[in-house]
Amino acid sequence: MKPMDGQLSNLEAWMLPAERRRATRFRVTWPVRIRGLDNAGVRFEEYGELGNLSSGGALARIDRALQAGWQAEVYIRVPFGKATWMIYKATISRVENGTGPAALGIRFSTSRPQFLIE
Secondary structure (H helix, E strand, C coil): CCCCCCCCCHHCCCHHHHCCCCCCCEECEEEEEEECCCCCCEEEEEEEEEEEECEEEEEEEEECCCCCCEEEEEEECCCCCCCEEEEEEEEEEEEEECCCEEEEEEEEEECCCCCECC
């Protein structure tokens, strides 16, 4: 049964996530570093691995569950010849906790990263 207000049920929304995305997501296993300030103004820096990447955002797995709404800088190590990092300003949009690492949905503030070559 559909809700009376015309919104999708949780099951329907889960079944259609690809149709709501604006950009193609690519599965990757690249290193990621996420830095920012929490709600108390305390700096955090977490390391993990990307699960997927698009021009609008990413899914990262890290050991510490951050909170949705936190602002961050996301450093993504890309597999070029030199140590190259893409840097995005971003917002943590979703956090999924389970057994093992937390999965973070990350929304980039722009589709064009800055690059850092070490």
